[in-house]
Amino acid sequence: ETQVSVCVELNGHKCKVRPDACTPSRWWDLKTTSHGWDRIYKSVVDYGYDMQEALYVSGAVALGMDPFRMPFCFVQTVAPYGCRAFYLPEEMVANAQQRLNSVMEQVRLRRSTGMYMPAEANEIVELEVPRWALKKEEEVVL
Numbered sequence: 001e002t003q004v005s006v007c008v009e010l011n012g013h014k015c016k017v018r019p020d021a022c023t024p025s026r027w028w029d030l031k032t033t034s035h036g037w038d039r040i041y042k043s044v045v046d047y048g049y050d051m052q053e054a055l056y057v058s059g060a061v062a063l064g065m066d067p068f069r070m071p072f073c074f075v076q077t078v079a080p081y082g083c084r085a086f087y088l089p090e091e092m093v094a095n096a097q098q099r100l101n102s103v104m105e106q107v108r109l110r111r112s113t114g115m116y117m118p119a120e121a122n123e124i125v126e127l128e129v130p131r132w133a134l135k136k137e138e139e140v141v142l
Contacts, residue, residue, distance in 0.1 A: 008062040010055075011104040017059045026068040027056055028085075032077050037084060040074055050088055050096035058097070069093075 001022045008015055019027035029052065033043050044050065053070040061067055073085045110116050 006059055006063070008059045010058050010062055011101065012108055013104055015055065015059060017056045019056055020073075025066070026070065027060055028071040028073060029056075030073050030075065033074050034076070034078050036076075037082070040086065043074075044072075044088060044092075048096075050092045051100060053088055053093050054097040054100045057093075058100070 002020060003018060004022050006017050020030040021028050033040060035043055049072060057067060057070055069087045071085045071087055073083065075083045
């Protein structure tokens with residue numbers, strides 16, 4: 001199946017994911033990139049694909065699937081217009097899962113206490129600006 005919207009509950013939160021393709025044993029996602037294969041990691045880092053994998057696999061497991069490594073199929077939008085599938089490093093995804101769990105716990109805490117902003121957010125303070133940014137107009141010498 002392709003482009004299936006999947007709604008699950010994770011750590012008490014309603015979540016929705018939309019993998020590009022679903023098979024009985026794994027989900028995968030399709031990505032376009034203008035990077036060469038030696039720089040594809042930049043897209044992974046810039047767009048948070050590690051967090052995506054952590055969330056999607058957690059969702060699949062919540063539905064009863066066995067854990068899996070999620071392949072990302074990258075298609076180049078510039079010559080040579082190649083296509084390759086990659087797994088993300090397991091350690092990277094495990095770290096993303098820890099961050100995801102932490103965020104979900106913070107959201108749970110905020111909802112349960114009704115405290116969404118830090119206490120100092122109720123104060124008005126002066127913005128700290130570096131001196132170089134406070135520059136005055138330059139004098140024009142004629």
